[in-house]
Amino acid sequence: KQEVTQIPAALSVPEGENLVLNCSFTDSAIYNLQWFRQDPGKGLTSLLLIQSSQREQTSGRLNASLDKSSGRSTLYIAASQPGDSATYLCAAQGGSEKLVFGKGTKLTVNP
Amino acid sequence: KAGVTQTPRYLIKTRGQQVTLSCSPISGHRSVSWYQQTPGQGLQFLFEYFSETQRNKGNFPGRFSGRQFSNSRSEMNVSTLELGDSALYLCASSSGRQGMETQYFGPGTRLLVL
Numbered sequence: 001k002q003e004v005t006q007i008p009a010a011l012s013v014p015e016g017e018n019l020v021l022n023c024s025f026t027d028s029a030i031y032n033l034q035w036f037r038q039d040p041g042k043g044l045t046s047l048l049l050i051q052s053s054q055r056e057q058t059s060g061r062l063n064a065s066l067d068k069s070s071g072r073s074t075l076y077i078a079a080s081q082p083g084d085s086a087t088y089l090c091a092a093q094g095g096s097e098k099l100v101f102g103k104g105t106k107l108t109v110n111p
Numbered sequence: 112k113a114g115v116t117q118t119p120r121y122l123i124k125t126r127g128q129q130v131t132l133s134c135s136p137i138s139g140h141r142s143v144s145w146y147q148q149t150p151g152q153g154l155q156f157l158f159e160y161f162s163e164t165q166r167n168k169g170n171f172p173g174r175f176s177g178r179q180f181s182n183s184r185s186e187m188n189v190s191t192l193e194l195g196d197s198a199l200y201l202c203a204s205s206s207g208r209q210g211m212e213t214q215y216f217g218p219g220t221r222l223l224v225l
Binding site: 034036041042043044045046049089091098099100101102103104 | 115144146153154155156159167169199201203212213214215216217218219221
């Protein structure tokens with residue numbers, strides 16, 4: 001059974017700092033690893049999807065990496081801004097449309 | 112393209128009642144998945160429908176059921192509501208090519224059971 005863990009559960013940083021969010025998963029037989037953002041009381045916004053054959057994906061100030069052998073993914077946010085404050089969720093997708101989510105990292109970027 | 116829409120956005124029910132939630136996927140998407148989000152358990156997969164057939168199912172009791180119509184719109188039903196069913200219910204749509212692309216989530220329906 002796939003289990004996804006995210007550390008830390010919460011993170012507070014000053015504006016402009018570069019930061020890394022961590023995600024680990026127990027079953028390496030995944031099709032992809034996805035990162036989402038969730039604002040309070042809202043749905044999920046897809047940030048990046050890394051296929052199992054890929055090592056990383058980039059979008060603007062975001063870069064996500066995937067190491068299947070070690071069961072780890074990281075989300076790197078460069079030059080953080082207050083608007084980046086949200087909960088970041090990673091999810092592993094196996095042989096179905098089912099996503100197994102971590103509990104998320106709540107990020108606060110202070111002006 | 113319009114995004115995933117969910118109705119209603121908020122709902123208050125009492126124990127023992129039943130509730131039906133609706134999800135309209137992005138045009139052209141044939142797969143709709145449902146998730147329950149609670150503070151304690153996080154996001155948990157309920158079920159997935161593809162072309163009107165349930166393709167995958169999570170570990171929830173039979174009180175939770177769903178269906179999908181020919182236009183890909185989906186409904187989720189919860190019967191005999193319990194206090195623990197209070198949650199944010201999210202649906203997500205995709206093309207259905209398993210594992211090949213991201214899922215797009217709706218804003219959710221927040222259900223409160225009193």
